[in-house]
Amino acid sequence: MSDVKEFETRPADTSRAESPLTWSLHEQKSLPHASNPGIILSEKPFLGHLVVRGGAIVLDEAVREVMDMALPAKPHALVSDDSGERTIQWLSPDEWLIIVPGGEEFALEQKLRQSLGQSHFSIVNVSGGQTVLSLKGKWAREVLMKSISYDVHPQAFPVGKGVSTVFAKATVILRRAEEDGWELVIRRSFADYCYRWLLDASSEYGVSVTR
């Protein structure tokens, strides 16, 4: 058993949590709503984000045992479970990002610690520090091409890939979990900036923001 102190970052009481985009959405009197939107933008708030670091072999065993998923070993691989709600993404040779439905992350962290025991690893709950934006629609790729220097052509960026790269003047983790849907994992402090950038970049295609 690991002797690291853990704590639940989201206690089950009545305290209100605000997603990183709450303020930006609140500031707008009404959310953008195009009649025939080429871009559909929405936030996926309050998901559980865990950054797991350590040796690939021990982590793979633990993740298989706890989540019944294999740890992606290839660079930039992104795997999801059958429901598509739980994903593991390769970030660097010894670092992975696990995203699970909100509320599951603390139990998952405890189970992983239990399984990993005294091996050399680190698990950090970064749920409060970042959020996920979903970018869908016919012109989603065009918007990304304006904002990101990385090649987002389907040949270079197939489904099941995720990279961390430069987005405008911020950093994002760009993921493609499905054919017509892109996900941007953005930092809390850059959420407003990224949101405004996306609205501006997609205005020419018609944009709808959904909650």
Place this chain on the structure above:
Amino acid sequence: MFYIFCPYCKEHREEEEFHPRGQAHLMRPADPDNCDDEEWGDYLFFRDNPRGIHHEMWVHSVGCRKFFNITRNTVTYEILETYPMGEQPTITADDPSVRHEQGVQTADGGWQTVGAQPESQALNEEASS
């Protein structure tokens, strides 16, 4: 702009994702307490500034956040290889083919022009007015 191959991500990325971190392969003196000031000063402050092949450390700060090394030609800006930390370069300034083709000789005798021939006596002599 450089288009840099990250040996950890195994693909080429734009330069804006990286940061240069200076000369590679600096070795800390094995016994700092007993080395002389010159050796310690060289280790702390003095860096090579070669004209030609240079081994540099870079960090993929936006991507995988790993450090790695680049062998780069400071004259042509050509990146000859990238390799992970802990490995030795396969291309060095001593490599005769590199030396000849890339024009990496250090300047001497007034020879400053890129691509000039050091063995050309006429080029090395100052023009008489």
